[in-house]
Amino acid sequence: MLLKGNEALALAAIRYGVDAYYGYPITPQSEIMETLIAQKPWESTGMTVLQAESEVAAINMVYGTAATGRMAMTSSSGPGISLMQNGISYLCGANLPCLIVNVMRGGPGLGTISPSQADYFQATRGGGHGDYRTLVLAPSSVQEMADFVAIAFQWAFRYRNPAMILADGTIGQMMEKVTLPPFQQRLTASEVAKLHTWASTGRREGQQRNIVSSLDLDPAAMELKCLNREQRYQVAIDNDARHQAIHCDDAEILIVAFGSAARICTKTVQLARQQGIRAGLFRPITLWPFPAQALRQAAQHAQHILVVELNAGQMIDDVRLALTTQNNPTTTPNLPNTSNHPNTPTITHYGRLGGVVFTPEEILNHIKNIHTAPPTQTAPPTQTTPPTQTAPSTPPH
Amino acid sequence: MLLYKKPSLLTDTNMHYCPGCSHAVVNKIIAEVLEEMNIGTENIIGVSPVGCGVFIYNYIDIDWVEAAHGRAPAVATGVKRMNPDKLVFTYQGDGEVTAIGTGEVIHACNRGENIAIIFINNAVFGMTNGQMAPTTPLGMKTTTCPDGRDPQLNGYPLPMAQLFADIQGTCYVTRQAVNTYKAVKNTKKAIRRAFDYSLQRKGTSVVEIICACPTNWKMTPVEANKYISDFSVKTFPLGDLKRP
Amino acid sequence: MTCEILIAGFGGQGVLSMGKILAYAGIMNNKEVTWLPSYGPEQRGGTSNVTVVISDNAISSPIVDHFDVVIALNQQSLTKFESKVKPDGQLIYDTYGITTPPSRTDIRIYPIDAMQTAVKNNMQKMFNTIILGALIAVNPIVSINDVMQSLKKTLPERYHHLLPANEQALHIGFNL
Numbered sequence: 099m100l101l102k103g104n105e106a107l108a109l110a111a112i113r114y115g116v117d118a119y120y121g122y123p124i125t126p127q128s129e130i131m132e133t134l135i136a137q138k139p140w141e142s143t144g145m146t147v148l149q150a151e152s153e154v155a156a157i158n159m160v161y162g163t164a165a166t167g168r169m170a171m172t173s174s175s176g177p178g179i180s181l182m183q184n185g186i187s188y189l190c191g192a193n194l195p196c197l198i199v200n201v202m203r204g205g206p207g208l209g210t211i212s213p214s215q216a217d218y219f220q221a222t223r224g225g226g227h228g229d230y231r232t233l234v235l236a237p238s239s240v241q242e243m244a245d246f247v248a249i250a251f252q253w254a255f256r257y258r259n260p261a262m263i264l265a266d267g268t269i270g271q272m273m274e275k276v277t278l279p280p281f282q283q284r285l286t287a288s289e290v291a292k293l294h295t296w297a298s299t300g301r302r303e304g305q306q307r308n309i310v311s312s313l314d315l316d317p318a319a320m321e322l323k324c325l326n327r328e329q330r331y332q333v334a335i336d337n338d339a340r341h342q343a344i345h346c347d348d349a350e351i352l353i354v355a356f357g358s359a360a361r362i363c364t365k366t367v368q369l370a371r372q373q374g375i376r377a378g379l380f381r382p383i384t385l386w387p388f389p390a391q392a393l394r395q396a397a398q399h400a401q402h403i404l405v406v407e408l409n410a411g412q413m414i415d416d417v418r419l420a421l422t423t424q425n426n427p428t429t430t431p432n433l434p435n436t437s438n439h440p441n442t443p444t445i446t447h448y449g450r451l452g453g454v455v456f457t458p459e460e461i462l463n464h465i466k467n468i469h470t471a472p473p474t475q476t477a478p479p480t481q482t483t484p485p486t487q488t489a490p491s492t493p494p495h
Numbered sequence: 496m497l498l499y500k501k502p503s504l505l506t507d508t509n510m511h512y513c514p515g516c517s518h519a520v521v522n523k524i525i526a527e528v529l530e531e532m533n534i535g536t537e538n539i540i541g542v543s544p545v546g547c548g549v550f551i552y553n554y555i556d557i558d559w560v561e562a563a564h565g566r567a568p569a570v571a572t573g574v575k576r577m578n579p580d581k582l583v584f585t586y587q588g589d590g591e592v593t594a595i596g597t598g599e600v601i602h603a604c605n606r607g608e609n610i611a612i613i614f615i616n617n618a619v620f621g622m623t624n625g626q627m628a629p630t631t632p633l634g635m636k637t638t639t640c641p642d643g644r645d646p647q648l649n650g651y652p653l654p655m656a657q658l659f660a661d662i663q664g665t666c667y668v669t670r671q672a673v674n675t676y677k678a679v680k681n682t683k684k685a686i687r688r689a690f691d692y693s694l695q696r697k698g699t700s701v702v703e704i705i706c707a708c709p710t711n712w713k714m715t716p717v718e719a720n721k722y723i724s725d726f727s728v729k730t731f732p733l734g735d736l737k738r739p
Numbered sequence: 740m741t742c743e744i745l746i747a748g749f750g751g752q753g754v755l756s757m758g759k760i761l762a763y764a765g766i767m768n769n770k771e772v773t774w775l776p777s778y779g780p781e782q783r784g785g786t787s788n789v790t791v792v793i794s795d796n797a798i799s800s801p802i803v804d805h806f807d808v809v810i811a812l813n814q815q816s817l818t819k820f821e822s823k824v825k826p827d828g829q830l831i832y833d834t835y836g837i838t839t840p841p842s843r844t845d846i847r848i849y850p851i852d853a854m855q856t857a858v859k860n861n862m863q864k865m866f867n868t869i870i871l872g873a874l875i876a877v878n879p880i881v882s883i884n885d886v887m888q889s890l891k892k893t894l895p896e897r898y899h900h901l902l903p904a905n906e907q908a909l910h911i912g913f914n915l
Contacts, residue, residue, distance in 0.1 A: 162573020311561035457804035
């Protein structure tokens with residue numbers, strides 16, 4: 099099947115037996131709700147699809163459905179995801195699973211509708227108030243848009259925490275061949291009650307009532323709840339960080355990129371190798387938990403790490419953390435355990451902002467500059483390197 | 496001979512409400528109505544608010560979902576859509592219904608969600624020490640309108656019930672009080688009707704209840720109840736605005 | 740082999756669906772494909788374009804800097820994308836309304852008279868199909884048969900009576 103990323107994700111959600119979708123239109127992801135509604139899943143699987151009056155309402159409808167032990171999801175883009183942050187914080191606070199899809203566009207503010215990766219911090223640092231994280235998967239193909247629905251829900255229920263699929267306009271709007279997952283029955287009411295004893299589905303005779311809430315005014319009790327959450331996060335860090343490594347084993351120049359940027363850099367690596375440059379690509383598939391351990395492994399022979407993002411330099415913080423933190427015992431449970439790195443590569447960033455998308459050749463030219471420059475002349479690590487003063491080659495967007 | 500007993504669904508938890516607060520009265524009425532309906536607690540899910548009413552989940556022995564401030568109608572939508580045969584109701588104050596959550600409540604009503612909305616209108620933000628609400632009557636003093644509410648500065652009291660009545664998705668809109676024995680009896684009837692209509696899927700029901708906040712009104716409970724009879728009902732007249 | 744193609748024209752001209760038919764034809768020919776549109780308000784006016792990559796292997800980047808084939812359907816697109824054709828690549832453009840023809844000498848240029856031909860044959864609605872026929876003539880990345888299979892798949896049943904006319908349009912384009 100030839101499908102847009104947005105369409106593939108919607109169809110996969112129906113097939114996975116998701117119980118409810120609530121959303122509000124915003125470019126570049128409106129096809130998700132449109133595809134769902136065109137399929138009329140309420141007639142086939144019984145899935146609810148509802149256009150909410152706002153993103154604020156949508157995320158709170160997700161909260162209500164999740165509180166009853168059901169699989170709820172929403173989707174939006176930056177401006178709408180920002181509005182949802184309060185709700186996402188409550189979902190984390192109340193230990194509720196759900197799926198949030200962010201098809202990123204250029205920002206801040208109303209920004210553009212073109213592809214961007216500028217919501218990395220928002221997605222991986224929690225985004226709203228309080229101590230929490232969301233589990234973040236970054237697809238780089240239409241197939242992964244479909245496949246990550248199941249993974250996101252499995253993790254969301256395993257860790258009782260919202261999961262996010264962080265895509266961008268490129269992945270959402272492009273079409274590729276895709277194989278959709280098989281149909282799966284939605285859970286029955288009694289299966290939900292049996293599986294999710296915490297859910298508020300109506301108190302059974304002789305049983306304790308369930309209160310789904312993020313509130314506890316007793317600081318000591320609240321701390322215990324927070325620590326419990328941190329323990330779950332540690333399990334996720336230990337078990338579920340995912341990555342893809344392309345030609346990393348002997349890479350002198352290691353590109354680190356996620357999502358659509360990783361897709362573009364895959365070609366850069368091919369072109370570089372053709373020209374005798376030992377380049378490799380490390381692609382975090384989970385942005386949180388960040389695959390720090392695997393990155394240290396992949397970077398063993400790297401002289402230079404180039405973090406390539408459609409933003410001003412966000413994931414580069416996690417790359418630096420992964421490669422520079424020492425193996426110190428820490429009381430902060432969500433910092434990755436680290437060991438001494440055998441060599442200390444330079445770490446720089448290349449980014450395009452505001453919805454401009456770089457091309458494989460553009461990255462290749464940048465790599466060549468690094469490759470030929472003597473080590474002392476490498477750019478300072480904090481610098482986001484815009485293209486030279488000549489007009490940037492604008493990709494066809 | 497047993498003349499009176501506590502409703503079985505009311506827990507033994509000490510209520511945190513101030514003396515004379517109407518919340519306690521309404522909490523008890525809800526527990527009584529739920530008990531009398533005898534539909535089994537497995538068929539009831541409540542959605543609690545942010546504000547003084549937040550701890551209702553500690554007092555009524557049913558499953559609860561605690562919503563973010565003002566979002567209870569959206570949360571209740573998410574609950575009800577998954578449980579179309581169960582009784583789903585929200586319990587919200589005037590800050591929720593007439594200020595921060597106007598969008599959610601209007602649109603839940605407009606979709607005709609088969610939920611009941613119990614709307615506690617005590618004209619102030621009680622939980623945060625008595626600031627002005629959109630429902631504060633003209634001239635009433637609060638911490639954020641210390642000289643009395645001035646329509647030039649703060650607008651007029653927002654008549655939400657009238658708006659609800661005009662929306663096609665609502666089936667039942669009524670305004671009641673709990674400051675007298677008779678008023679309590681009428682409120683109980685109104686809540687029962689609202690719950691019944693929800694189960695019958697007739698649309699959204701809204702029961703607005705004019706309540707006293709003696710602490711923030713700086714009155715004794717008796718004075719506060721008298722104030723409702725003498726003044727509040729002039730701004731917010733009691734009675735049904737819409738019946739199926 | 741990989742072929743990177745850009746189709747650019749007016750919004751509403753059917754640029755995106757043309758790309759989709761081409762991408763599907765690639766699938767019919769057992770190729771890997773990506774289809775990446777410009778999206779947003781320009782769909783209702785202004786210029787619109789789509790990148791289609793057809794390859795024997797898994798496609799790395801759907802974002803392309805320079806193209807093997809550029810199909811330009813108006814002056815704006817021609818001006819904007821002439822420089823984006825790879826050396827020895829192909830530039831196909833519809834001559835209707837073109838005041839400044841392309842000037843590069845290191846690429847192969849195919850001016851075609853698709854619009855006038857469509858009007859002459861009373862096939863205005865099959866303008867895009869004529870263009871696809873012309874593309875196949877200069878670059879057999881897919882075949883006429885692949886495009887016909889693709890049309891069967893992408894056109895709703897109620898338009899299937901138009902398939903023979905489309906096939907005719909493909910041949911007309913092929914022979915331009």
